[in-house]
Amino acid sequence: MAERFIAEGLSYHLANRAIIQDISLTLSPGELVALIGPNGAGKSTLLRLLTGFLRPTTGRCALGGKSLEKWPTQTLSRHRAVMRQNTQLGFDWPVESVIGMGRAPWTGCAESAIVHQVMSVTGCLPLAGRRYAALSGGEQQRVQLARALAQLWQNDSPRGWLFLDEPTSALDLFHQQHLLRLLKSLTAKGHLHVCVVLHDLNLAALWADRIILLHDGKMVSQGAPEAVLQAGDLARWYGAEVHVGLHPSGGKPQIFLAP
Numbered sequence: 001m002a003e004r005f006i007a008e009g010l011s012y013h014l015a016n017r018a019i020i021q022d023i024s025l026t027l028s029p030g031e032l033v034a035l036i037g038p039n040g041a042g043k044s045t046l047l048r049l050l051t052g053f054l055r056p057t058t059g060r061c062a063l064g065g066k067s068l069e070k071w072p073t074q075t076l077s078r079h080r081a082v083m084r085q086n087t088q089l090g091f092d093w094p095v096e097s098v099i100g101m102g103r104a105p106w107t108g109c110a111e112s113a114i115v116h117q118v119m120s121v122t123g124c125l126p127l128a129g130r131r132y133a134a135l136s137g138g139e140q141q142r143v144q145l146a147r148a149l150a151q152l153w154q155n156d157s158p159r160g161w162l163f164l165d166e167p168t169s170a171l172d173l174f175h176q177q178h179l180l181r182l183l184k185s186l187t188a189k190g191h192l193h194v195c196v197v198l199h200d201l202n203l204a205a206l207w208a209d210r211i212i213l214l215h216d217g218k219m220v221s222q223g224a225p226e227a228v229l230q231a232g233d234l235a236r237w238y239g240a241e242v243h244v245g246l247h248p249s250g251g252k253p254q255i256f257l258a259p
């Protein structure tokens with residue numbers, strides 16, 4: 001599945017309020033795209049529209065030239081997985097079963113081997129045998145990443161489109177780095193195509209190929225990290241006073257809040 005993912009003229013209205021306004025974008029195979037923007041900008045809503053969990057008021061999304069709603073549910077689920085902002089489960093399952101839920105669109109054998117492989121690449125093996133409900137917030141987030149990757153697992157690797165909503169919000173430094181390095185290496189191989197909502201602009205700068213900045217339901221900027229993460233623009237759209245420096249290794253922009 002190496003076709004482009006296209007959104008054309010997406011708008012989403014609720015009770016006469018335009019939450020998303022006329023957003024068009026293209027996601028290309030092998031790209032890691034970060035969606036950024038202030039609270040309430042519409043990032044989660046856009047992600048739900050892109051993944052087919054919400055129907056746009058106007059506009060359409062298409063994968064491989066075919067509108068999302070024309071994809072059979074099971075086929076789409078094999079090609080597109082979503083990790084949401086907050087995932088509460090109503091049942092107390094072991095970690096392996098939660099990750100195994102990702103295999104629902106697939107049939108066949110060796111599922112436990114796949115679950116083990118996914119746990120290995122996502123660093124979840126130390127959580128084996130634990131109850132999901134008893135895990136810390138960051139541990140649950142790691143398991144949710146593993147579940148989403150399990151959903152896309154084919155031939156020893158996740159393949160397809162992965163959408164994540166703030167997957168690092170509860171992670172410590174090591175696990176933030178681990179998750180983004182993993183996504184970057186998988187996208188660089190060309191098997192996985194990632195669109196991720198991030199609040200941490202420094203993580204976005206280090207790992208995203210392209211950044212899309214939302215404000216008040218509109219796309220106000222997009223491009224390489226260097227182009228989007230300009231101090232004046234961040235002050236304008238976030239209302240925050242910032243300095244932009246360069247990372248000592250590699251020279252990507254890094255944001256410092258003014259004290």
Ligand SMILES: Nc1ncnc2c1ncn2[C@@H]1O[C@H](COP(=O)(O)OP(=O)(O)OP(=O)(O)O)[C@@H](O)[C@H]1O
Pocket residue numbers: 014019037038039040041042043044045046
């Ligand atoms: N079901 C809903 N009913 C009413 N308002 C909604 C609903 N869903 C979203 N909104 C509003 O739409 C706007 C965008 O919400 P969204 O969750 O997409 O923002 P976000 O950019 O993801 O914010 P955050 O960074 O806080 O996660 C917000 O003002 C929110 O209150």
Ligand SMILES: [Mg+2]
Pocket residue numbers: 043044045085165
């Ligand atoms: Mg959100």
